[in-house]
Amino acid sequence: MADSSYSGSVAVQACAESLQARATELAQSLGLELVPVNAPESDRNQHELILEVTESGLQIQPCGKGAPGPTAVDFLSGSVAHRRQFGGGKGQMIAKAVGVKGAIKPSVLDATAGLGKDSFVLATLGCSVTMLERSPIIHALLQDGLERAKADPDVGPIVEQMSLHNANSIEWMQENKDLAGFQVVYLDPMFPHKDKSALVKKEMRAFRPVVGDDLDADQLLEAALEIAENRVVVKRPRKAPYLANRKPSLQFEGKSSRYDVYPLKKLES
Numbered sequence: 001m002a003d004s005s006y007s008g009s010v011a012v013q014a015c016a017e018s019l020q021a022r023a024t025e026l027a028q029s030l031g032l033e034l035v036p037v038n039a040p041e042s043d044r045n046q047h048e049l050i051l052e053v054t055e056s057g058l059q060i061q062p063c064g065k066g067a068p069g070p071t072a073v074d075f076l077s078g079s080v081a082h083r084r085q086f087g088g089g090k091g092q093m094i095a096k097a098v099g100v101k102g103a104i105k106p107s108v109l110d111a112t113a114g115l116g117k118d119s120f121v122l123a124t125l126g127c128s129v130t131m132l133e134r135s136p137i138i139h140a141l142l143q144d145g146l147e148r149a150k151a152d153p154d155v156g157p158i159v160e161q162m163s164l165h166n167a168n169s170i171e172w173m174q175e176n177k178d179l180a181g182f183q184v185v186y187l188d189p190m191f192p193h194k195d196k197s198a199l200v201k202k203e204m205r206a207f208r209p210v211v212g213d214d215l216d217a218d219q220l221l222e223a224a225l226e227i228a229e230n231r232v233v234v235k236r237p238r239k240a241p242y243l244a245n246r247k248p249s250l251q252f253e254g255k256s257s258r259y260d261v262y263p264l265k266k267l268e269s
């Protein structure tokens, strides 16, 4: 989709009476319908997704028969935490693509923040990361995940290096192209691929109705090349065409994805 409007219907619901005030505030700020706390399943099923306010934070829950479980931003447990502890540090492909090496820890503008996983990996490696996300719903989920992580003694200092803004990155980068300080711009737009793994299926079912397919992704690369000081890195499914038909000078290829690197200036510490 070319903008942040979502095709599916999304509503907000509190999972307990005590969370009703928070849910009401959230529904108002996002301009979404509020489903009453104890509404029957049939009311929830009028919507494609429910943004649930739970005791442990925000989560997005697809509705209907056979729907997968909820998706939340969780930097403290699960796959993201596992990768922080055992993921291979600077040896990871994303680290090589961004140029993290020795004392070099570039400042990164992640212009397609999503659930913040890639940003978190880069912040774990010592990069300061500015994240932009245009979907107000995904932004709310990510903001919630960051807030919850701040109190953790191990993860708190990492998320302190991450800042988040709700903005369309194409416009933001065009307006701020003279702003210095982003050594690397990182892009990972949605791509209509056919990955059938359970995790991708679950997250994509929550994601796609909210954000669409990012059909304006080519413009992201053009704007990124204007604002980046040292390089632009684009994450793509392994077999996907280049963004904006531009051949990168450097590539890192994994099993299912690859990183296209557009160097502008040598990175130095």
Ligand SMILES: C[S@@+](CC[C@H](N)C(=O)[O-])C[C@H]1O[C@@H](n2cnc3c(N)ncnc32)[C@H](O)[C@@H]1O
Pocket: 111, 112, 113, 114, 115, 116, 117, 118, 119, 132, 133, 134, 135, 138, 167, 168, 169, 170, 188, 189, 190, 191, 211, 214, 220
């Ligand atoms: C595939 S997801 C990114 C996943 C992310 N790298 C992660 O690790 O969680 C793409 C995200 O980029 C956002 N996005 C795409 N184009 C954008 C733009 N022009 N401005 C801001 N956000 C954008 C989408 O809304 C979506 O949330």
